[in-house]
Amino acid sequence: MLGQILSRLATAVPSVIGVVIVTFMLTRLLPGDPAAYFAGLAATPQAIAEIRGKLGLDKSLPEQFIVYVGDLLSGNLGTSLSTGQPVVTEIATRLPASAELTLVALIVSAGIAIPLGVLAAVKQGSWIDHLCRVVTTAGVSLPVFFTGLLFAYVFYYLLQIAPAPTGRLDIFVSPPTHITGFYLIDSALTGNGEAFWGSLRQLALPASAMAIFSLAPLARMTRGSMLSVLGSDFIRTARASGLAPRTVVFTYAFRNAVLPVITTLGMVFSFLLGANVLVETVFAWPGIGLYAVNALITSDYAPVQGFVLTMAVLYITLNLIIDVVYGLVDPRVRLDT
Amino acid sequence: MSAAPALAVEDLCVEFRTRSGVVKVLDQVGFSIAKGETVALVGESGSGKSVTAFAVMGILDAAGRVTSGTAMFGGSDLLALPERELAELRGRELSMIFQNPRTALNPIRRVGEQIADVLVRHGGATRAKAPALAIEMLKKVRIPDPERRAKAYPFELSGGMCQRVMIAIAIACRPSLLIADEPTTGLDVTTQAVIMDLIAELAREIGTATLFITHDLTLAAEYCDRIIVMHAGHVVESAPSATLFSAARHPYSARLLAATPGESGALASLASIPGSLPDLRRADLPSCRYSERCERRLDACAEPLPRTAVGEAHIVACRNPL
Amino acid sequence: MLPLLRHARYVLSENPVTAFAFGLFAMFLLAAILGPLIAPFDPLATNTSLALKPPSAAHWFGTDQLGRDIFSRVLVATRIDLTIAFASVILAFLLGAVSGVAAGYFGGWSDRIVGRLADTIMAFPLFVLAMGIVAALGNTVTNIVIATAIINFPLYARVARAEANIRRDVGFVEAARLSGNGEARVLFGHILPNIMPIMMVQMSLTMGYAILNAAGLSFIGLGVRPPAPEWGIMVAEGANFIQSGEWWIALFPGATLMLAVFCFNLLGDGLRDIIDPRKRT
Ligand SMILES: Nc1ncnc2c1ncn2[C@@H]1O[C@H](COP(=O)(O)OP(=O)(O)OP(=O)(O)O)[C@@H](O)[C@H]1O
Ligand SMILES: [Mg+2]
DSSP states (O other): OHHHHHHHHHHHHHHHHHHHHHHHHHHHTSSSOHHHHHHOTTOOHHHHHHHHHHHTTTSOHHHHHHHHHHHHHTTOOOBOTTTOSBHHHHHHHHHHHHHHHHHHHHHHHHHHHHHHHHHHHHTTTSHHHHHHHHHHHHHHHSOHHHHHHHHIIIIIIISOOSOOSSSSSOTTSOOOOOSSSOHHHHHHHTTOHHHHHHHHHHHHHHHHHHHHHHHHHHHHHHHHHHHHHHTSHHHHHHHHTTOOHHIIIIIIIIHHHHHHHHHHHHHHHHHHHHHHHHHHHHTTOOSHHHHHHHHHHTTOHHHHHHHHHHHHHHHHHHHHHHHHHHHHHOHHHHHOO | OOSOOSEEEEEEEEEEEETTEEEEEEEEEEEEEOTTOEEEEEOSTTSSHHHHHHHHHTOOOTTEEEEEEEEEETTEETTTSOHHHHHHHBTTTEEEEOSOHHHHSOTTSOHHHHHHHHHHHTTSOOTTTHHHHHHHHHHHTTOSSHHHHTTOOGGGSOHHHHHHHHHHHHHTTOOSEEEEESTTTTSOHHHHHHHHHHHHHHHHHHTOEEEEEESOHHHHHHHOSEEEEEETTEEEEEEEHHHHHHHOOSHHHHHHHHTSOOTTOOGGGOOOOSSOOOOTTOTTOOSSTTGGGOTTOOGGGGSOOOOEEEETTEEEOOSSOO | OHHHHHHHHHHHHHOHHHHHHHHHHHHHHHHHHHHHHHOSSOTTOOOGGGTTOOOOSSSTTOBOTTOOBHHHHHHHHHHHHHHHHHHHHHHHHHHHHHHHHHHHHHOHHHHHHHHHHHHHHHTSOHHHHHHHHHHHHOSSHHHHHHHHHHHHHHHHHHHHHHHHHHHTTSHHHHHHHHTTOOHHHIIIIIIHHHHHHHHHHHHHHHHHHHHHHHHHHHHTTOSSOTTSOOHHHHHHHHHHHHTTTOTHHHHHHHHHHHHHHHHHHHHHHHHHHHHOGGGOO
């Protein structure tokens, strides 16, 4: 078991190396003088020269790369110009906000998409099947920033049932004691009902906007894989054995159908992490996406680079987890490694 | 045959709706199986053998529809029973073994659990007792080391082993009718014989009637009391095995026999059947679907298919039998 | 070709949704070509006395904070949005098809290089990578095109690779090779044309994603700069007024964007039905 997880870990190594090389290259592609870029727009020539020395830009490319990797290993992602803070600490403090938003969105999305896909396949051709088809085609067509805005307009401005679309918590509510950084979990752990309810309300709109966006691939995959499983020989065996429809659909069909859906989660995460940036912008969500967007606007490059790297590492980790989970669910994978 | 038969199928018609129109796959299929009897259903590929079995079991694809007919089983008509009641019977009173045992088992469920599922479903056991009974069943189908094998997944077993599991599932509740749809296709020759012997032996032991679907007339003759020949969705002849081999009356049966290597295994005498199955989507299907391939065709063959008793338990559907 | 056309007509008559998508597509194309000519107002002309007016008979989609006519801006923006999407899809196709076909045909190290490149790109959340690329290359429309092409590259390369791999040893390729055609001739004369249909499907399927991606980038301030009309920017501008209830500024460009993406997604599905031989009867 442990050996398998380790061997999966090993498969991620080339991806991590590729990601590090790409993020390194991105800084060398900066138009003009990277040092000027890192120093900011209003920097004096001395400041630029100092930065150049500090970044090692006067060295050869391979040397620079080694320095870069060394920095990464010691957890140094540079310093933000606009705040003067190390990028690592800023990303670390903001990561829980993004992670909480993304995970809630994923849970909402999977919670709707998977039952929808299953029902659409079981009742093929019924209204729920048509609904599923509409949702999957329309869902991928929705620009997530636009849905977010629409939600804010309808639920905040028109109906006034949602809180103002600004941030994780109303300014009059104090955040829960910091344990995990996830407001929902922290407030639940400390029994802080007010903060829990408050952060849940703030989460509702951005998480729904993201969920709708990622609903489509999940529902489509669930429906397709459920259909193909329902048509397979062993389902006929199960029916021929008189097993109850519930057993046939859940124990036999669904458990098999969920396997390709787990694989799709990788793509869904790619969608979600990208959508995350846009939704955080719309809802002024203090996560790493908004941090990167603000840095982009002020041409503050180190945070952007740190953000891209963090997202990629996060994504690789998520894919790794997906792989391991798949191996746990599907007995066939366990042997053939 | 005074006692009520185990299964009596009358006038069974099945259609499939497809993209290219309605296919009349079965037309007025009728046959019966006595209690404890072993009957073979033979015919070339596509003649509707599996569809017949699926219709009786009530497990046709969504595209298929029974348009008429009855299938009397233990006093009730399987084709008219509501799905709930039919599901009660399936796996307990009538069960089925499929071809391709590897795909016929749930790939991600331990085989012991799959047997236990059936036992639990039909009240044969509680969840707690079921695993032990499942191991019992594995022992019965002579799987070596059943305790360990019960925990195996189908992909960890050989094809023959999977088919034994399939048989264990089918006979777990001691059904009174067992349908075996080409249970040995895809297995190597030695395993084939072992599996056939196992099915025959277990069927005798629990006194179940067996409908054995196959291409292989020799196999049919060896294991079955009676043979039913199907062609393009029609039952063309039904006779005791020995009678069919010595005196087949339908031209198609005769052709089929000629295409079967004899006991001497003389391949040289193998003749192929001319022509192919008619396209069942056609609107102008002749009443005898073999007539277009038949050398003995008469003008009278355009009239409705007869069903003539030509001997003891020997029925032929032909206007000009041999 | 003729049977394909006949099949296309059959699919269109069978599937009104695809026909609808084709109609919508024609409309967008027309708007892209004629947009600046038929726009009722100058999309850049500001008029503060008309600022923030809701939709009316004169201004169908209302006016924005600078009094510009939103309908004209949405119309004129069609060209830039579609151009970015088309250009990036074609670029991705060229890069992906050529390297994918080479990888599938030659195998060996070319296969490994292309595969590793595609894997590396796929190791990033795609929108995030596009952000990083535009930030690094510089904030221009061309770089949006390049970034969008790069993140779509793996899809094309993989499809092309698989198709070329299947066709490598097929009869007509073998025949061409035996009759003395060079490898390059075989590759580009025989294999590439044969994978065109499937690549076309891929292109129309990624079109929608390309538009979304480009609009997303401009929404966060990358690429197209104001005051140029572009759907993503217009939604971003409208975002500032949503909380005060001026919905039309964001709604119309956003809805148009959505419709365009929807249209291309339907079109891609429809095209797949037409081209996929399995569905041809
Ligand atoms: N789901 C379906 N949709 C349409 N036609 C079907 C379907 N299932 C079976 N058929 C048709 O029914 C006919 C009989 O099929 P069936 O599977 O019963 O043949 P068979 O005698 O069992 O052949 P084999 O020996 O190959 O198993 C075939 O012509 C087949 O095309
Ligand atoms: Mg069959």
